[in-house]
Amino acid sequence: MTSDGPLKGLRVVEFSGIGPAPFAAMLLADMGADVVRIDRPNAPMEYVLARSKRSIALNMKQAGDRDIAINLIANAEILIEGFRPGVMERLGLGPESMFRINPRLVYGRMTGWGQFGPLAQAAGHDLNYIAISGALHAIGSADGPPLPPLNLVGDFGGGSLYLVMGLLAALTHARATGQGQVVDAAMSDGASSLMGLFYGLKARGEWNDARSANFLDGAAPYYRCYRCADGAWVSIAAIEPQFWTELRERVGLTDPLFDRRDDPASWSEISQALEQIFATRTREQWCELLEGTDACFAPVLSLSEAPLHPHNRSRGTFTSNAQAAPAPRFSATPTSFGKDPPATDGDREAILRDWLEG
Numbered sequence: 001m002t003s004d005g006p007l008k009g010l011r012v013v014e015f016s017g018i019g020p021a022p023f024a025a026m027l028l029a030d031m032g033a034d035v036v037r038i039d040r041p042n043a044p045m046e047y048v049l050a051r052s053k054r055s056i057a058l059n060m061k062q063a064g065d066r067d068i069a070i071n072l073i074a075n076a077e078i079l080i081e082g083f084r085p086g087v088m089e090r091l092g093l094g095p096e097s098m099f100r101i102n103p104r105l106v107y108g109r110m111t112g113w114g115q116f117g118p119l120a121q122a123a124g125h126d127l128n129y130i131a132i133s134g135a136l137h138a139i140g141s142a143d144g145p146p147l148p149p150l151n152l153v154g155d156f157g158g159g160s161l162y163l164v165m166g167l168l169a170a171l172t173h174a175r176a177t178g179q180g181q182v183v184d185a186a187m188s189d190g191a192s193s194l195m196g197l198f199y200g201l202k203a204r205g206e207w208n209d210a211r212s213a214n215f216l217d218g219a220a221p222y223y224r225c226y227r228c229a230d231g232a233w234v235s236i237a238a239i240e241p242q243f244w245t246e247l248r249e250r251v252g253l254t255d256p257l258f259d260r261r262d263d264p265a266s267w268s269e270i271s272q273a274l275e276q277i278f279a280t281r282t283r284e285q286w287c288e289l290l291e292g293t294d295a296c297f298a299p300v301l302s303l304s305e306a307p308l309h310p311h312n313r314s315r316g317t318f319t320s321n322a323q324a325a326p327a328p329r330f331s332a333t334p335t336s337f338g339k340d341p342p343a344t345d346g347d348r349e350a351i352l353r354d355w356l357e358g
Contacts, residue, residue: 021081036053084120
């Protein structure tokens with residue numbers, strides 16, 4: 001399979017699953033890797049997360065199919081699996097066995113709790129993993145429950161992105177030394193790492209361990225969202241003084257109250273005043289006044305609206321069918337939106353020919 005992008009020529013075997021492991025493999029495929037997804041026979045295909053990949057259906061309980069999987073792994077540089085610890089070992093496909101046939105293999109393991117620890121064998125989901133990292137506690141209103149940030153922080157931020165980073169780091173080492181290794185990517189670890197800035201601020205006494213009480217969690221009037229006259233919302237992130245000055249000048253915030261923006265004791269009063277001001281115009285009217293300026297402003301767009309925004313359209317941020325386009329961008333090895341997700345087992349003949357016969 002030929003493809004464009006900086007990872008062209010990289011062979012990846014992915015064992016089908018849900019969530020962060022398929023997303024990580026999709027990111028590699030977006031960047032040009034030849035990702036062969038081993039699916040269960042007759043399993044439904046995840047639409048978006050299977051794009052740019054190829055599919056072969058194998059039953060790991062059948063010796064012939066298991067041999068095919070082993071041969072594919074022998075010809076891969078990266079393996080990705082997202083099962084509970086021990087599942088791949090019981091299939092005879094664990095790291096020790098696979099390193100014997102492919103010493104250079106980078107063996108990526110995506111789990112919620114990691115390969116060891118008291119919770120390693122427990123079931124869980126994104127919300128649980130970010131709960132023990134401190135991230136979930138920090139998100140939400142002061143008088144309400146912690147607010148789930150979709151599954152962006154655990155599954156995709158702390159999971160997929162850390163797995164991809166680890167895989168590519170280990171790949172660099174393997175290509176230089178011939179030595180593969182296991183990449184143990186735990187969503188609870190990744191979410192904790194993402195919280196590094198806030199743990200640092202707390203250690204210096206610059207972060208309150210309460211929700212909606214800090215400058216980046218919605219408490220500060222200069223970093224939050226406001227409802228407009230039409231019920232839509234806008235975002236303000238005028239953190240730096242010069243951006244706050246720009247906002248004040250453009251909106252006409254002349255009251256001395258707005259001089260006290262750095263005093264947390266005044267935040268509630270300032271926010272209430274801004275709520276009343278933003279409620280006087282529609283979102284579109286505020287866009288006409290503030291969008292594209294240094295007031296650090298943007299409209300809060302829905303999933304239906306975001307692909308239509310002029311900035312997103314100009315950059316091709318979304319594809320014609322409103323999927324997010326590959327990111328980031330590369331100047332020398334540009335990526336392109338790959339093929340649509342395959343049918344389960346739809347690429348069997350091509351995979352066997354390209355990987356095992358070529």
